[in-house]
Amino acid sequence: MGINKKIAWIHLSSKIRQLLVAVLSVTFGISMYIFMNGFMSGVNKAQTDIAFTSMAHLKIYNDLNSDPKPIEVSDTDDNSIHIVHNSKNIRYTEGIKNSEPILESVQNYPEITAVTEQLNENVFIRNGVTRINVLLSGIDVANEDRVFGLSKYMTDGDLFELEKRPDGIILGSKLAASLGVTMGDNINIMTADGIAKNFKTIGMFETGAVGVDKTKAIISIQTARQIFSKNPNYATEILINISDFNKADELAEKMAPTTAFKVESWKEGNDQLDSANQLRNILAMAVSLTILIVAGFGIYNIMNMTVNEKIKEIAILKAMGFNGGDIVEIFLTQSIIIGCLGGLSGVILGNIISRIISKIPFSIASLTTLPIEFNRMDYLMAFLFGVIITLIAGYLPARKASKIDPVNIIRG
Amino acid sequence: MKALKVENINKYFYDPQKFQVLNDVSFEVEKGEFVSIIGKSGSGKSTMLYLLSTMDTVYDGKIHLNGELMTGKTQNQLAEYRNEHLGFVFQFHYLLPEFRLIDNVMLPALKLGKKPVEEIEDKAMKLLEMLDLKGREYKAASKISGGQQQRVAIARALINDPAVIMGDEPTGNLDSKNTKVVFDIFRSLAKEFGQTIIAVTHDDDFAANCDRIIELKDGKVISVN
Numbered sequence: 001m002g003i004n005k006k007i008a009w010i011h012l013s014s015k016i017r018q019l020l021v022a023v024l025s026v027t028f029g030i031s032m033y034i035f036m037n038g039f040m041s042g043v044n045k046a047q048t049d050i051a052f053t054s055m056a057h058l059k060i061y062n063d064l065n066s067d068p069k070p071i072e073v074s075d076t077d078d079n080s081i082h083i084v085h086n087s088k089n090i091r092y093t094e095g096i097k098n099s100e101p102i103l104e105s106v107q108n109y110p111e112i113t114a115v116t117e118q119l120n121e122n123v124f125i126r127n128g129v130t131r132i133n134v135l136l137s138g139i140d141v142a143n144e145d146r147v148f149g150l151s152k153y154m155t156d157g158d159l160f161e162l163e164k165r166p167d168g169i170i171l172g173s174k175l176a177a178s179l180g181v182t183m184g185d186n187i188n189i190m191t192a193d194g195i196a197k198n199f200k201t202i203g204m205f206e207t208g209a210v211g212v213d214k215t216k217a218i219i220s221i222q223t224a225r226q227i228f229s230k231n232p233n234y235a236t237e238i239l240i241n242i243s244d245f246n247k248a249d250e251l252a253e254k255m256a257p258t259t260a261f262k263v264e265s266w267k268e269g270n271d272q273l274d275s276a277n278q279l280r281n282i283l284a285m286a287v288s289l290t291i292l293i294v295a296g297f298g299i300y301n302i303m304n305m306t307v308n309e310k311i312k313e314i315a316i317l318k319a320m321g322f323n324g325g326d327i328v329e330i331f332l333t334q335s336i337i338i339g340c341l342g343g344l345s346g347v348i349l350g351n352i353i354s355r356i357i358s359k360i361p362f363s364i365a366s367l368t369t370l371p372i373e374f375n376r377m378d379y380l381m382a383f384l385f386g387v388i389i390t391l392i393a394g395y396l397p398a399r400k401a402s403k404i405d406p407v408n409i410i411r412g
Numbered sequence: 413m414k415a416l417k418v419e420n421i422n423k424y425f426y427d428p429q430k431f432q433v434l435n436d437v438s439f440e441v442e443k444g445e446f447v448s449i450i451g452k453s454g455s456g457k458s459t460m461l462y463l464l465s466t467m468d469t470v471y472d473g474k475i476h477l478n479g480e481l482m483t484g485k486t487q488n489q490l491a492e493y494r495n496e497h498l499g500f501v502f503q504f505h506y507l508l509p510e511f512r513l514i515d516n517v518m519l520p521a522l523k524l525g526k527k528p529v530e531e532i533e534d535k536a537m538k539l540l541e542m543l544d545l546k547g548r549e550y551k552a553a554s555k556i557s558g559g560q561q562q563r564v565a566i567a568r569a570l571i572n573d574p575a576v577i578m579g580d581e582p583t584g585n586l587d588s589k590n591t592k593v594v595f596d597i598f599r600s601l602a603k604e605f606g607q608t609i610i611a612v613t614h615d616d617d618f619a620a621n622c623d624r625i626i627e628l629k630d631g632k633v634i635s636v637n
Binding site: 318320407 | 502
């Protein structure tokens with residue numbers, strides 16, 4: 001051990017209580033940093049998880065152009081005029097007539113983890129006098145579960161029953177409540193084209209997103225094709241999940257030229273989700289950095305006191321031939337030891353706090369306990385920030401100590 | 413070769429107003445001499461010593477130590493020079509209170525780092541024994557008496573065998589018995605080891621027994637005898 005480090009160590013170990021206070025201030029700062037960031041990413045994850053129960057990362061659909069096109073007028077004959085009354089905009093194609101080629105082509109992208117097709121139409125559900133406008137979703141059960149994990153959100157019945165029951169329907173829990181139906185009850189569906197069909201309630205789901213739970217009903221896609229009189233490969237949209245939902249934009253751009261249909265990333269039209277995540281991250285960063293900076297001031301204060309207390313020793317060390325660099329080393333070593341001790345205990349305490357908080361019951365939407373993420377990067381960053389801040393906080397008093405003029409001190 | 417050569421030193425204080433502390437001071441000290449610098453307070457004797465110590469570098473003129481020009485060296489070069497060639501004894505001991513006696517004594521040698529630690533420790537033990545502190549080597553510096561502390565400070569000044577030992581009122585804080593002890597140590601260092609000793613003092617008895625007295629008055633050397 002070098003002589004400078006030895007002096008630093010003796011300074012530290014002779015003032016255990018002061019050392020403890022300094023270490024604790026770093027410990028507290030770093031554990032708060034870890035907890036805040038873990039909690040915020042937990043909330044973000046819970047939030048996106050809920051959002052992705054009814055929304056895929058990518059959606060391919062027929063983006064109907066509804067701009068009225070002017071009617072072609074050819075001026076071949078000066079003696080005739082064209083008069084068009086009540087011009088109508090005609091939709092030539094609706095939905096995706098043949099989903100097969102698209103479903104096949106997406107197999108080429110390794111980042112895609114799940115694909116499903118849906119047939120969504122607005123219908124009326126009638127139960128006696130109650131009549132409610134509902135989004136009827138015809139799903140490919142197995143793939144749907146892969147994309148949205150719908151079976152996790154079933155509160156009653158079995159999702160996979162749909163495959164076997166062409167007359168089965170699964171309702172959002174709030175929708176069932178407002179219709180006043182329970183399991184096994186019959187309801188009547190009426191499409192916009194006037195086709196009516198009876199279904200039996202075989203299940204209920206609750207995703208936590210009220211808008212969905214209140215307005216969505218699910219049947220199998222084959223049944224849906226039948227009641228809307230569509231061909232066997234018809235779908236209104238194809239939904240895709242990828243391994244990293246943050247890369248949805250890039251993939252959407254890559255896929256767009258390969259198909260005539262619109263490829264839309266979840267971020268389009270869901271800016272509020274993305275911005276809420278960003279804002280929470282900024283908030284967590286701001287709060288935890290503030291705490292770390294306060295801890296930094298604590299260290300600055302303590303090191304400043306130490307320097308003032310040891311001012312005569314510093315003068316005599318300089319008289320004996322220790323130069324400015326040695327003095328900086330002596331005091332900076334103390335800060336680094338404080339920073340590392342505080343960093344280490346802060347990481348441990350942060351982990352303990354996070355573990356305790358993550359056990360606190362919290363039952364709103366699909367959550368059962370407070371959401372906390374344990375992200376290795378957070379721990380690394382917390383330790384790094386802690387050490388950097390103690391370095392800065394320790395360097396300033398150390399530099400001050402190195403500039404002490406021994407003559408002034410020794411002469412008194 | 414002279415142990416010390418001072419040429420035309422002028423030094424000013426600017427605070428609170430410009431004031432000339434040292435006025436064209438020149439003198440020389442031979443190797444192995446035991447010299448006192450005396451003078452009334454305000455005569456500039458302490459200021460002179462701190463210039464000689466190389467800690468104060470703001471002056472006009474030239475200072476040579478052991479034939480080497482000190483004037484114009486950088487702070488780090490001077491620190492290195494002090495470490496190896498100069499020893500200091502101040503009015504107050506300025507020991508590091510949490511360190512044991514032996515650690516305090518070893519400090520400058522550990523900083524110099526030219527000898528193995530065992531050798532340094534051995535030497536520190538011998539110095540402490542010479543200064544009649546045997547048996548107290550492992551006590552904390554804050555736990556011994558003032559006279560003993562001053563002797564530890566002397567041991568610390570001697571650990572690197574400095575060519576020049578400087579004292580600023582080295583006995584100013586000691587009773588007559590301890591003053592005599594310290595004086596005798598200095599005496600024998602000069603005689604037996606050929607080390608040059610320069611001490612600022614206002615103790616006339618102390619000065620009278622030195623080889624030579626340099627007296628300052630109002631920033632000028634008024635007598636050298």
